Amino acid sequence: MGYKAKFRVWRGEGGEGRLEDFTVEVNEGEVVLDIIHRLQATQAPDLAVRWNCKAGKCGSCSMEINGKPRLGCMTRMSTFGEDETITVTPMRTFPVIKDLVTDVSFNYAKAREIPSFTPPAGVEPGEYRMQQIDVERSQEFRKCIECFMCNNVCHVIRDHEENKPAFAGPRFLMRIAELDMHPYDVVDRKDSAQEDHGLGFCNITKCCTEVCPEHIKITDNALIPMKERVVDRKYDPLVWLGNKIFKR
Numbered sequence: 001m002g003y004k005a006k007f008r009v010w011r012g013e014g015g016e017g018r019l020e021d022f023t024v025e026v027n028e029g030e031v032v033l034d035i036i037h038r039l040q041a042t043q044a045p046d047l048a049v050r051w052n053c054k055a056g057k058c059g060s061c062s063m064e065i066n067g068k069p070r071l072g073c074m075t076r077m078s079t080f081g082e083d084e085t086i087t088v089t090p091m092r093t094f095p096v097i098k099d100l101v102t103d104v105s106f107n108y109a110k111a112r113e114i115p116s117f118t119p120p121a122g123v124e125p126g127e128y129r130m131q132q133i134d135v136e137r138s139q140e141f142r143k144c145i146e147c148f149m150c151n152n153v154c155h156v157i158r159d160h161e162e163n164k165p166a167f168a169g170p171r172f173l174m175r176i177a178e179l180d181m182h183p184y185d186v187v188d189r190k191d192s193a194q195e196d197h198g199l200g201f202c203n204i205t206k207c208c209t210e211v212c213p214e215h216i217k218i219t220d221n222a223l224i225p226m227k228e229r230v231v232d233r234k235y236d237p238l239v240w241l242g243n244k245i246f247k248r
């Protein structure tokens, strides 16, 4: 059975904006993105929203629904009460272009700062031999759809614009961990994870893991192991002794 829902949607551009109230029809089986589309079709033709697949796979429709980062296309209207006012706002960590569309270029800039996978010289594609456990570990991280909700929710940059230059965010610290754990990657990523990409800023609040629509265990399987790898390097007695001897 259909009903009328109360929607409160952020409208604005150029740093200015306000919440606008709508009453809008909802039908059985619909998701929040359907309602945004109905608003465009019936009441707000210039309402801007980014979307593409409507299947939880392109990562485009990230938004904040009642204050929580969610994919609009995967958030069922049946999870809200019919009397509830549903507030839809753009991701807070990135600048708003218009209405629900944010400029996520921060994330692409961070991606470009990470050296790509570098295999050893002389090993041709097809000659790599890996343990199944190494394959499975990176497969979990590669489920990422780049919705950037983990970077959006992480307090290190959500409320601290000034940290952005020094912090890659969980999505890209996870990418560094993925490459560091790869048995055929020869780039030394431990020092740069800490010094260039801000691994030390992460204090394991796990908010990133909580919002990941792919249920990737970002904190437990990527960030904490990467911190351990960095610490192992720093306090490895052999490395310590080598530094003492050779850096004199």
Ligand code: SF4
Pocket (backbone or CB within 6 Å): 143, 144, 145, 146, 147, 148, 149, 150, 151, 171, 208, 211, 212, 213, 214, 215, 216, 218
């Ligand atoms: Fe989105 Fe998860 Fe990828 Fe972060 S790790 S960008 S939350 S899919």
Ligand code: F3S
Pocket (backbone or CB within 6 Å): 153, 154, 155, 156, 169, 170, 201, 202, 203, 204, 205, 206, 207, 208, 209, 219, 223
């Ligand atoms: Fe931020 Fe995730 Fe660490 S939310 S503080 S990167 S555990």
Ligand code: FES
Pocket (backbone or CB within 6 Å): 051, 052, 053, 054, 055, 056, 057, 058, 059, 060, 061, 062, 071, 072, 073, 074
């Ligand atoms: Fe592709 Fe929502 S439209 S993830």
